[in-house]
Amino acid sequence: xxxxxxxxxxxLVEGGPRKKLILAxxxxxxxxxxxxxxxxxxxxxxxxxxxxxxxxxxCAANNYDITGIxxxxxxxxxxxxxxxxxxxxDKQGDVLMKGMVGTSTLLKCVLxxxxxxxxxxxLSHFALFEVETYHKVIAVTDxxxxxxxxxxxxxxxxxxxxxxxxxxxYKIPKVAVLGAVEMVNENMEATxxxxxxSKMNQRDQIKNxxxxxxxxFDNAVSLISAQNKGIKSEVAGDTDLLLMPDIExxxxxxxxxxxxxxxxxxxxxxxxxxxxxxxxxxxxEQAKFDSILLSAAASRW
Amino acid sequence: xxxxxxxxxxxxxxxxxxxxxxxxxxxxxxAVEDGFAEAIMIGNPDEIAIxxxxxxxxxxxxxxxxxxxxxxxxxxxxxxxxxGEADIVMKGLVGSDVFLRxxxxxxxxxxxxxxxxxxxxxxxxxxxxxxxxxxxxxxxxFPTLDQKIAMAGYAxxxxxxxxxxxxxxxxxxxxxxxxxxxxxxxDYQKMSIxxxxxxxxxxxxxxxxxxFLACDRKSVEIKGVRTPVNGDADxxxxxxxxxxxxxxxxxxxxxxxxLAGLMRGTTKxxxxxxxSESEKSKYYCxxxxxxxx
Numbered sequence: 262x263x264x265x266x267x268x269x270x271x272x273l274v275e276g277g278p279r280k281k282l283i284l285a286x287x288x289x290x291x292x293x294x295x296x297x298x299x300x301x302x303x304x305x306x307x308x309x310x311x312x313x314x315x316x317x318x319x320c321a322a323n324n325y326d327i328t329g330i331x332x333x334x335x336x337x338x339x340x341x342x343x344x345x346x347x348x349x350x351d352k353q354g355d356v357l358m359k360g361m362v363g364t365s366t367l368l369k370c371v372l373x374x375x376x377x378x379x380x381x382x383x384l385s386h387f388a389l390f391e392v393e394t395y396h397k398v399i400a401v402t403d404x405x406x407x408x409x410x411x412x413x414x415x416x417x418x419x420x421x422x423x424x425x426x427x428x429x430x431y432k433i434p435k436v437a438v439l440g441a442v443e444m445v446n447e448n449m450e451a452t453x454x455x456x457x458x459s460k461m462n463q464r465d466q467i468k469n470x471x472x473x474x475x476x477x478f479d480n481a482v483s484l485i486s487a488q489n490k491g492i493k494s495e496v497a498g499d500t501d502l503l504l505m506p507d508i509e510x511x512x513x514x515x516x517x518x519x520x521x522x523x524x525x526x527x528x529x530x531x532x533x534x535x536x537x538x539x540x541x542x543x544x545x546e547q548a549k550f551d552s553i554l555l556s557a558a559a560s561r562w
Numbered sequence: 563x564x565x566x567x568x569x570x571x572x573x574x575x576x577x578x579x580x581x582x583x584x585x586x587x588x589x590x591x592x593a594v595e596d597g598f599a600e601a602i603m604i605g606n607p608d609e610i611a612i613x614x615x616x617x618x619x620x621x622x623x624x625x626x627x628x629x630x631x632x633x634x635x636x637x638x639x640x641x642x643x644x645x646g647e648a649d650i651v652m653k654g655l656v657g658s659d660v661f662l663r664x665x666x667x668x669x670x671x672x673x674x675x676x677x678x679x680x681x682x683x684x685x686x687x688x689x690x691x692x693x694x695x696x697x698x699x700x701x702x703x704f705p706t707l708d709q710k711i712a713m714a715g716y717a718x719x720x721x722x723x724x725x726x727x728x729x730x731x732x733x734x735x736x737x738x739x740x741x742x743x744x745x746x747x748x749d750y751q752k753m754s755i756x757x758x759x760x761x762x763x764x765x766x767x768x769x770x771x772x773x774f775l776a777c778d779r780k781s782v783e784i785k786g787v788r789t790p791v792n793g794d795a796d797x798x799x800x801x802x803x804x805x806x807x808x809x810x811x812x813x814x815x816x817x818x819x820x821l822a823g824l825m826r827g828t829t830k831x832x833x834x835x836x837x838s839e840s841e842k843s844k845y846y847c848x849x850x851x852x853x854x855x
Contacts, residue, residue, distance in 0.1 A: 543781060
């Protein structure tokens with residue numbers, strides 16, 4: 262099954278039991294709005310961990326009806342994050358979301374060896390884009406977490422993303438490893454890594470997907486471009502997942518799709534026991550909601 | 563962009579190397595029809611005639627020069643441009659490596675002495691309020707500081723041909739915060755200081771900046787970052803080909819962008835586009851070359 266747009270994610274969560282979303286340091290207007298919307302639309306069952314008074318006053322000020330929503334009171338921000346993470350660890354939650362707390366504080370708790378959410382995998386960022394001019398959604402990784410991944414990191418990032426796509430219903434997702442050119446060029450490490458990843462995939466060292474690369478952006482997403490260049494590839498023009506060479510490339514592309522191509526985007530952190538929603542203040546309300554929707558669809562607990 | 567060129571009221575002669583592909587023929591034809599170009603099509607005359615017939619174009623509008631193969635046609639086109647028979651040289655169906663070798667040949671090529679060979683593009687995006695210049699989307703994989711400074715100079719020169727007097731240059735990275743893991747950032751910091759001290763002139767330059775701070779004033783307000791570029795960039799400088807290339811391709815495929823671009827560092831304008839580029843893009847490139855000639 263292939264997702265045509267982000268709204269298709271709803272099909273994956275509807276019918277099943279509501280996923281429990283634990284919002285850490287929940288006294289945060291920016292995330293509460295999206296969480297309440299997801300609650301109202303039956304996507305998740307929120308559990309709000311944080312300062313009860315602040316949470317209640319934000320909700321009152323914004324007319325959020327929190328009847329029936331569990332609030333776990335912990336006024337200290339760091340303690341509330343720890344509590345939220347421990348609750349997920351105890352399988353009381355399917356998804357973790359960041360509220361009024363810095364990303365580094367949250368990740369430190371997530372990576373705690375005793376009670377954190379480590380799986381032994383690298384944490385990586387996974388973004389799902391809906392672009393009008395592409396025939397389906399396209400996943401892009403890693404645009405926000407790993408700065409300059411080496412080959413080993415890239416393997417881990419692909420594995421995280423493929424496992425996620427598998428859970429979203431993609432049996433054999435098509436993975437394009439992005440380069441500035443589609444030829445292997447000894448001066449561009451990204452193209453060398455791309456060739457290695459492709460070969461490792463052929464040898465079944467990276468499973469459950471088809472990898473091809475290097476592919477330049479146009480070949481990855483446009484069959485016509487690929488044909489014009491005479492590229493024979495199962496992935497070209499029909500990419501499900503685009504692997505970025507590094508964060509500078511990914512970040513620019515991510516922002517240009519959002520800003521210039523008016524793309525819709527949902528994003529989560531993968532590699533922990535559950536998907537983590539880490540939205541930023543500058544994300545739109547829609548993007549926050551779609552990220553929650555994605556996290557619920559991708560959660561396996 | 564095109565109105566600027568047709569307004570020039572001057573015809574430039576273009577030598578096209580290995581001219582027999584339909585997109586190239588179509589683009590050149592439009593430029594000739596619009597009255598700002600004359601074309602010298604170099605290649606196999608029969609195949610050029612076939613390409614013209616297929617496109618419904620009168621090949622009498624072109625001067626056709628016979629050449630035995632793609633390599634020779636590149637050498638011929640460059641030679642004719644060098645000795646003044648043409649003002650602009652353009653790549654047709656010949657591969658970029660072959661074409662570039664002819665351009666870069668020390669004796670017979672078109673390089674300015676000591677110049678940095680790079681590429682500046684002008685991209686029209688419906689979602690942006692003005693033309694956006696980018697460098698380098700095509701040639702230098704990982705530009706050094708000196709190359710970046712040269713790139714900025716070329717981009718400023720191109721912007722000024724479009725009437726942008728003191729263009730705002732955003733030095734693009736993943737974030738506005740200096741990060742030692744990004745090799746580009748140290749260069750960016752030096753360049754920002756050089757610009758402030760007037761060592762890089764005729765522009766307003768700042769970086770590192772992310773794309774939002776470069777192009778979106780609202781993001782600048784939300785983040786409260788003080789930058790002279792202020793979400794109103796005219797020129798984006800990219801840290802690598804790896805970042806600039808998917809950027810412009812993404813805009814062309816997903817944001818209805820149109821790119822025109824030119825090689826820089828040459829004695830005469832060089833039109834170099836991917837063979838798979840559309841007729842429209844190639845036409846824009848010719849127009850840009852005529853403007854810069």
